Amino acid sequence: MPATLNEHIVTSYEDELIDLNKSISEMGGMVEQAITEGAMALLKLDHVQAQNVRTFDAQIDQMQQRINDSVVSIIARRQPMAADLRMVVTAIQVANDLERTGDMAKQLAKRTLQLENLGLAPKFYNGVKHMKDLVSRQLQAALDAYLTRDSKAAVEVCNHDDEIDAIYNSLFRELLTYMMEDPRNITQCTHLLFCAKSLERVGDHATNIAEAAYYLETGRHLGADEQQRAPR
């Protein structure tokens, strides 16, 4: 809980909100791990790790269920107001974005299994790896902003979203070049292009989480507070 808020008179309510925050933190950690391992599986064409990521996804889905159930229960029993209301509502949103991010990790794992026998040139991967690093940083920063109620950090995350789009576009052109150089590259590069698209989506989910963090702390929508954002 943020330090600026006093404790609830009903301590069990306080505990429930703290637990909810912990669950989001835990789910966030799981999803970060899934993205990292999914990308690692892809970059090393590691079949076993890819399988692990796929099965891990079920746990992420369960975690989302648990978060949704506790939010429904808190709303029904406590009728949260103001900052508490924003917290439970954004918890649902963030859990949803995290679940979708988990799906993207699963996509990376699936592609890994399809790429397995293609024997790829490492240069194809550099762009994807770079993109994965940036996306992971964004996701982590967005989650931190949410968990610590840091609206400034949330704005930072949103302002960096363009970079991911830029990398995606340049990666797209790069992979296209490889395909034109040698049509035998087409299958692998297309798979990688889909992976890049998945990572780009993770960036979008990170932005959503950052927007939720901004709303959670300020009670305002970042879109409506456009002056907060860096000029484009």
Added chain:
Amino acid sequence: MDATLGMAKTTETAGAPLIQSEINHATPVRARDVVVHYGTKQALFGVSIDIPERSVTAFIGPSGCGKSTFLRCINRMNDTIVGCKVTGKIELEGADIYDPSLDVVELRARVGMVFQKPNPFPKSIYDNVAYGPKIHGLAQSKSALDEIVHSSLRKAGLWNEVKDRLNEPGTGLSGGQQQRLCIARAIAVGPEVILMDEPCSALDPIATAIVEELIDELRENYTIVIVTHSMQQAARVSQKTAFFHLGKLIEEGKTEDIFTNPKHKQTQDYITGRIG
């Protein structure tokens, strides 16, 4: 959102000319720097607020913060309390209600009140509603009086339940029906403003829902101020909410803003159930 709406307004200096409200409604009730003492004990410390027309304004705040005291200032019910002294200014449609030449009985017809505990007179249902119009001379004939009683009971959503028993005592109705009878009684004299002090606190959830539905219908024609301890009720029925704490108006604004994003920490602590 208009930034001025969400923010608590600061108290103006006493006697300063009333400013045009920023709120996009006419504001039939305007209070400036209202101070109330009960004997030597000060209960209100300079409350200034505009009450918008044909909408519901909710007063919330911890017990003893002065909600009822301020509500009672609006129709001078505090006059009846020995030792109670009110200063500052309250205007109804631009006229000072504390003007000594003002007819208080007429004021209370224009600004009706419904109390926490339903308090029908020990008379028939019909007479409960007919009493006000009679003493104010609003009906010239028996049929005109009948018409006022019937339409008031209809507006209060009680007609279908009592039309066959108008001569039975009002005290024989259920609590929720009694409260609607009291609302019909307030409506019967054609008020502009209706003040309600915790009107549902003695009612079960069904009767409460019926009264809330009624309040929502009444705001088409009346300016309503409701004191409530239920945050959910304030959020459901009101368009504007004012938060009081220790005799001061801490924050007022659009209800949705107060309950999703209050500006003041005291408001936040109170509505979220935190130790302030």
